[in-house]
Amino acid sequence: MRHEAAPGGGCGAAPVLEHKAAYIAFDRFPSSKGSGVHIAQMADELFDRFDGGLLAVLGDADLPRYQREGTREIARFGERVPNLIDRAEAFSAWVAGHLEPHLETLEICHVRDPWSALPAVTVRRGHRVVYEVNGLPSIEMSHTWPDAAPRTLAKIRELERFCLDRSDAVVVPSRVIGEAVGALGVPDDKIHLVPNGAEVRETPPRPPGAPERYVVYVGALQPWQGLDVLLRAFARLADLPDLRLVICASVRERAAKPVRRLAENLGVADRVVWRFTLPHHEVAAWLAHAEVSVAPLTGCARNLDQGCAPLKVIESMAAGVPVVASDLPAVRELVTDGEHGRLVPADRPAELARAVRILLEYPHEAAAMGRRGRRRIEEGLTWAHSRARLAEVYRSLTEPAHERVR
Numbered sequence: 181m182r183h184e185a186a187p188g189g190g191c192g193a194a195p196v197l198e199h200k201a202a203y204i205a206f207d208r209f210p211s212s213k214g215s216g217v218h219i220a221q222m223a224d225e226l227f228d229r230f231d232g233g234l235l236a237v238l239g240d241a242d243l244p245r246y247q248r249e250g251t252r253e254i255a256r257f258g259e260r261v262p263n264l265i266d267r268a269e270a271f272s273a274w275v276a277g278h279l280e281p282h283l284e285t286l287e288i289c290h291v292r293d294p295w296s297a298l299p300a301v302t303v304r305r306g307h308r309v310v311y312e313v314n315g316l317p318s319i320e321m322s323h324t325w326p327d328a329a330p331r332t333l334a335k336i337r338e339l340e341r342f343c344l345d346r347s348d349a350v351v352v353p354s355r356v357i358g359e360a361v362g363a364l365g366v367p368d369d370k371i372h373l374v375p376n377g378a379e380v381r382e383t384p385p386r387p388p389g390a391p392e393r394y395v396v397y398v399g400a401l402q403p404w405q406g407l408d409v410l411l412r413a414f415a416r417l418a419d420l421p422d423l424r425l426v427i428c429a430s431v432r433e434r435a436a437k438p439v440r441r442l443a444e445n446l447g448v449a450d451r452v453v454w455r456f457t458l459p460h461h462e463v464a465a466w467l468a469h470a471e472v473s474v475a476p477l478t479g480c481a482r483n484l485d486q487g488c489a490p491l492k493v494i495e496s497m498a499a500g501v502p503v504v505a506s507d508l509p510a511v512r513e514l515v516t517d518g519e520h521g522r523l524v525p526a527d528r529p530a531e532l533a534r535a536v537r538i539l540l541e542y543p544h545e546a547a548a549m550g551r552r553g554r555r556r557i558e559e560g561l562t563w564a565h566s567r568a569r570l571a572e573v574y575r576s577l578t579e580p581a582h583e584r585v586r
Contacts, residue, residue, distance in 0.1 A: 197253060198285040201226050201233035204275055204296035206268060209237040209254075212457045213400060213430040214491035215314070218353075218376060219292070222312065225567040226290050227252055229574055236278050236296075238271070264325060265332065268295040275299045283307070287578055293317065294336065297343035308577040311347035312374075313361050316340060319486040323404055340364065349573050356487030356510040372573050375513075376491045377563035378498035380554060384465040391424035391453060395536060396470035396501075398428045398463055398492045404483055406476035406506065407439055412529035413476070415446040417537060426453045426470065428463050467499040472521075472539050472546065475505035479526035483508055490514070494561055497553030502546045504535045514561070520553035 203223040210216045219237070227233040232251025239245060239256025247254040257274050261267035276299035279286070286307040291297040294317065300309045318337035321328050344350060344366050351374045352358040358371050395414075399405055407427070414425045425448070429436055433456045443449040455466065467473060473496035477483050488510045496503050497514070503521035505511045517523040522535040539546040 196281070197232065197251060199230070199232060199234045199253075199282045200285050200287045201230035201290070202236065202279060202282065202286060202288075202300075203227075203233060203290045204236045204300065205238075205292040206271055206295045207238055207292065208240060208243075209235070209256075210243075211430070212460070212463075214376075217460060217491065218314070221377065221563050221567060222290065222570060225570050226288065226574065229571065230287065234278065234282065236275055264321075271295050272298050276303060279303055288574055291343075291347075294339045294343050297347065298339065301343055301346040308348040309346070310349045310351055310573060310577070311344060312351040313344075313357055314353055314489065315357070315482075316360060316486045319360075320482050323480060323482045324402065337364075348577055351570065351573060353489035354487050354510045354513055356513070357489065358487075360486045372569070374566055374569045374573070375561055376489050376494050377561055377566035378491075378494045378557055379563060380498045380558050381464070383468050383500070384461070386469045387462065387465045390466070390469055391422075391426070393422050394424040394426045394453065394470055395472045395474055396426045396428065396466055396496075397474050397476075398430075398467065398495070399475075399490075400430050401435055401439055404478050404480050406478045406526070408442055409478065409527055409529050409532060410474055410476040411439070411443055411446055411448060411452075413474075413532035413536065414451070415448050416530060416533035418448075420537075420540070423471075423540070424451055424453050426455065426466055428455045428458055428466050430457065432456055464495070464499060467496055467501055470501050471543075472536055473499075473501045473503050474532070474536065475503060475511070476532055477506040477508055477511065477526060479506065479508065483510070483526075494557060497550075497561075498557040500550040500554040502539055502549040503553065504532065504539065514556075515553070519549065520556060521549050 203226050205219055207215045209219050223235055235254045237256055239258040243256055245256050245258055255278055257271050259270055261270050272295045279299060283304050289300040289307050290310045291300050292312050297311050318333050318340055322333060341364055344364055350361055350366055350371050352361060352371060353376050361371055397410055401407055417423055443452050475490050475493050493503055493505055493514050497520055503515055505515055505523055506526035507523035515521055524531045524535045
């Protein structure tokens with residue numbers, strides 16, 4: 181791995197580090213998506229344990245290819261490869277080159293996807309591999325890239341099986357994803373549940389210009405997120421003229437064109453407030469002052485067969501906001517209907533609108549649901565809880581059994 185020199189060059193060049201830990205993800209980092217929050221927490225836990233490490237991720241024109249923060253290094257893959265599969269393969273080769281200088285010292289390599297995992301499980305191995313499965317590309321890509329050929333998806337499934345089989349531990353954020361991984365032949369004792377988390381903080385100030393009364397959606401705009409269902413439901417609340425729908429989109433504005441056209445066609449565009457790629461603390465403020473947070477996930481294979489782990493639901497509960505969400509198995513792991521909010525059948529705008537309306541009409545009960553949701557996070561779903569579980573996975577792989585039971 182070629183390290184950039186420290187400012188000044190010459191005698192001030194940064195020394196080459198040989199890391200004990202590496203975290204690799206075929207994801208842009210940092211980003212306003214939930215994956216960015218998750219990567220930051222998991223990588224921090226790994227690097228705190230090993231006094232630094234290598235973070236190898238995707239970048240773009242706005243991010244430096246290399247950063248150094250003490251004993252932590254960030255390397256970003258920035259090649260422009262239009263085809264997704266070609267880009268993933270190029271990323272794998274790039275990762276292999278970045279791991280090479282650390283193979284003598286590396287103890288843990290934590291990966292998030294098959295293209296990150298492949299070089300970690302096939303290079304000279306003196307290290308353990310933790311494969312964190314937040315989704316299965318062999319299922320997810322059929323939704324992200326509907327033109328993907330079945331043969332391509334089958335090859336990706338083979339790659340997933342290969343990497344899962346050769347990993348030392350598999351980390352999943354929900355039981356549903358754990359079941360999907362188990363169906364690929366991974367034994368139960370190799371699968372570790374490390375849920376997503378959230379920080380429970382004091383209520384932040386109201387965002388400048390926030391509507392007096394609004395419901396909020398947080399997240400990306402892919403079809404499986406169900407934003408079209410939410411817009412159709414919101415159109416059924418036209419008799420509440422003071423109510424607004426705030427959409428905190430984790431993508432850039434140009435990606436919202438199809439959804440905005442739908443809002444115009446439904447006659448609700450003037451009642452929708454858009455915010456794009458907000459910093460995480462600003463999203464938290466919009467959540468905290470909403471009447472209701474909505475997670476209208478669709479009942480597609482991406483959410484049912486492989487499972488999901490909706491960070492937006494956990495962060496809404498942490499903010500003390502009642503949640504209206506689709507009644508999916510992964511959501512039921514987090515939300516109890518009638519206790520923390522309301523669960524409704526997926527893809528049913530009328531029922532989604534009805535659930536939102538009931539919470540708006542009974543604000544005291546809605547507030548009580550929000551408080552119970554916040555307590556649920558405090559008692560077991562903070563990032564501190566998640567990181568403690570992840571630390572135990574690392575410890576089980578790197579310490580002898582007699583030391584772990586002391």
